[in-house]
Amino acid sequence: MSSIQENKRSPWLWIPSLYLTEGLPYIIVISISIVMYRDMNISNTDIAFYTSLLYLPWVIKPLWSPLVDIFSTKRRWILITQLLMAIGLGGIAFSLPSTHFFLYSLLFFWLLAFCSATHDIAADGFYMLGLSSNQQAYFVGIRTTFYRLATIVGIGSIFMVSDSLQQHLSPSQSWLFINSGLGIFFLLLGLYHYYILPQPISDYPHGKNKEIFKEFISTFISFFHKKHIGTALAFMLLFRLSESQLLKLVYPFLLDSKENGGLALNTANVGFIYGSLGMIALTIGGIIGGILIARHGLKHWIGWMTLAINLPNFIYIYLALFQPENLILITTLLTIEQFGYGFGFSAYTFYLILFSAGEHKTAHYALCTGFMALGMMLPGMISGWISDTFGYPSFFMWVMLCTIPSFIVTRYLKIPESHTSSVSQK
Numbered sequence: 018m019s020s021i022q023e024n025k026r027s028p029w030l031w032i033p034s035l036y037l038t039e040g041l042p043y044i045i046v047i048s049i050s051i052v053m054y055r056d057m058n059i060s061n062t063d064i065a066f067y068t069s070l071l072y073l074p075w076v077i078k079p080l081w082s083p084l085v086d087i088f089s090t091k092r093r094w095i096l097i098t099q100l101l102m103a104i105g106l107g108g109i110a111f112s113l114p115s116t117h118f119f120l121y122s123l124l125f126f127w128l129l130a131f132c133s134a135t136h137d138i139a140a141d142g143f144y145m146l147g148l149s150s151n152q153q154a155y156f157v158g159i160r161t162t163f164y165r166l167a168t169i170v171g172i173g174s175i176f177m178v179s180d181s182l183q184q185h186l187s188p189s190q191s192w193l194f195i196n197s198g199l200g201i202f203f204l205l206l207g208l209y210h211y212y213i214l215p216q217p218i219s220d221y222p223h224g225k226n227k228e229i230f231k232e233f234i235s236t237f238i239s240f241f242h243k244k245h246i247g248t249a250l251a252f253m254l255l256f257r258l259s260e261s262q263l264l265k266l267v268y269p270f271l272l273d274s275k276e277n278g279g280l281a282l283n284t285a286n287v288g289f290i291y292g293s294l295g296m297i298a299l300t301i302g303g304i305i306g307g308i309l310i311a312r313h314g315l316k317h318w319i320g321w322m323t324l325a326i327n328l329p330n331f332i333y334i335y336l337a338l339f340q341p342e343n344l345i346l347i348t349t350l351l352t353i354e355q356f357g358y359g360f361g362f363s364a365y366t367f368y369l370i371l372f373s374a375g376e377h378k379t380a381h382y383a384l385c386t387g388f389m390a391l392g393m394m395l396p397g398m399i400s401g402w403i404s405d406t407f408g409y410p411s412f413f414m415w416v417m418l419c420t421i422p423s424f425i426v427t428r429y430l431k432i433p434e435s436h437t438s439s440v441s442q443k
Contacts, residue, residue, distance in 0.1 A: 028148060028156055031213050035095070036160040038206050039140050040167025042102055042133035045199065046071050048172055050126055051268050052179070052284060056188040059119060065265040065401025071126055072394035074134035079383040083233045085138045090220045091146060094139035098132040099207035105129035106200035113189045113196075146217040168296050175199075176288025183284075236380045243381075245431040249372050252426045253385060254392040256323075256365055259330055259419040260358070261393040262400035262412075267291075270333070270409050275340055278409040280347065290348050291355070298352045299359035306363025315371065316432045319364045323427045326361025327420035329354040333413040365389075371432070 050071065054064045085094055105128040112121035144160065145153060175195060182191035243249070271287050273279025282290075302325075309318050332350045341347060369389070373382035396419070404412040 026213065026215050028152055031147075031210065031215070032144075032156050032159055033163045034206060034209060035140055035143075035214075036163040037167050037170070038099060038203070038210075039133075039137055040164040041171050041199075042129055042136070042203075043075075044168055044171030045106075046126055046130045046133060048268070049175055051265065052176065052272070052287075053192050054119070055269050055272055056179070056183070056192065056284075057113070057118070060405060061266060061269050061401035062405045063119075063401065064269065065262075065404070066398045067123055068126075069265060069394050069397035069400075071130045072390045072397070074127075074130045075137075075390040076387050076394060078134045078138065078390075079380065079387045081135075082138045082380075082383060085135065085142065087222060089222050091139045091143035092214055092216060092220055095136060095143060095214065096207055096211055098136040098139065099203055099210065101132045102129055102136070103200045103203035103207060105132065106196050106203060110193045110196035110200060113193050118189070143214075143217075143220065146220045147215050165296065165300060169292050171292070172296075173288045173292025176284040176292060180283050180285035180288070233380070237384070239376075240381050240384050243372070243375075248426065248429050248431060250388060252368065252430050253388040255422040255426050257326075257389070257392055258396055258422050259327060259416045261396040262403070262419060263330060263333065263416050264393075265397045265400045266404050266409075266412060267333075269404075270337070273409075278337065278340075280336060280340060282344075282347070286344065290351050294348060294352050295355040298356040302356040302359025302361075303363050306360040307367070310363060310367055315364060315367055319368075319427055319430070319432065322361040322364035323423055324361075325357040326365075327417075327423060329357040330413070330416055330420065334410065334417065337409040337413050368430070368432070 047068070050068050051064055054068070055061075085091065089097075105125045108125035108128070109122045112118050112125060115121060144156075148156065179191055179195060182194060186194070240246075268287060268291075269279070271280050271282045271290075272284065273281070275281050306318070306322060332354050336347065336350065369382060369385040373385055375381065400412070403415055407415070
């Protein structure tokens with residue numbers, strides 16, 4: 018009887034908080050770590066290499082997703098991973114004053130990354146179990162909104178708090194307070210979800226079902242038997258080749274001193290530009306991109322979207338060469354770049370959806386996102402070395418050269434006329 022009543026709880030009580038919890042650790046691992054290590058005087062080479070490796074849990078996430086089904090309920094996985102993420106954030110905080118803080122904090126970032134990827138699997142599965150079909154359709158925009166909101170909270174708010182604290186404390190002390198606060202926040206979220214998450218009757222472990230592994234293996238093999246798998250994988254790995262390197266050096270470039278070739282912005286400004294205005298521009302670009310694909314099809318727009326995601330990278334060459342001090346100019350240029358990124362990325366995500374279509378679309382889409390993460394991880398690992406060796410202007414010129422493969426793979430990409438968009442088929 019209690020489980021039935023649990024299921025009657027309004028999704029508004031747990032969908033927003035659950036997807037805020039899903040988005041925030043990803044931002045902490047992928048973006049916040051870069052700025053924290055930069056404040057702690059770690060070289061760009063080491064920052065880019067080691068933080069790129071933190072993509073690995075999202076690369077291999079599809080490989081252990083069956084374990085989430087087999088060994089426990091989705092609800093329990095959510096609660097356990099949220100507790101472990103709170104512990105990981107506390108571990109990062111208290112490793113910072115030590116002599117070997119870089120090694121110790123990386124280990125806790127690894128814990129955070131693996132727990133975050135596992136939480137993604139459990140939360141997305143729980144979403145389908147805890148809601149009816151109509152509710153799933155109704156709340157799909159809500160979950161996306163709060164996942165995006167995590168970026169604003171993560172990049173915007175945390176950077177601003179960091180800048181404020183560092184006016185009175187050392188970088189080590191300020192990031193200790195920030196990570197401790199985040200750890201407490203995740204602990205409170207875990208306690209909240211313990212009491213508020215529903216208990217769907219269909220949420221039970223499948224530990225006795227020996228067919229799960231066989232099904233997973235056959236699904237995995239069927240992915241590589243899809244038509245045009247070669248060009249599809251090339252597209253997944255190369256379309257974001259320039260962006261994968263750019264993202265690792267944007268924050269160090271914006272924060273570095275003029276003498277080191279940077280723009281000497283403070284973390285509050287960077288947080289506002291990227292976490293607030295940038296996210297708004299990126300979201301608007303994505304919405305417009307989705308609307309245009311729906312009207313005219315992916316085949317019509319993919320060339321323009323490839324231009325949109327790549328050409329604005331010229332902005333960084335200009336910024337690196339001239340190092341302007343006008344904050345309005347810098348903000349305007351970076352907002353344009355983020356809009357282009359959001360607009361162009363629509364083509365990428367929609368292609369993954371199209372390629373995943375079929376009997377195993379959920380599992381195949383997870384594999385696509387794994388290759389997407391791999392395409393971000395490998396090039397990002399060397400980006401810091403290129404920047405440290407040749408300087409920011411040469412690095413951003415290299416980034417522009419790396420846009421060429423995306424144009425090539427797009428040229429040979431197979432997009433069936435019948436699969437351009439649901440609207441264009443009507």
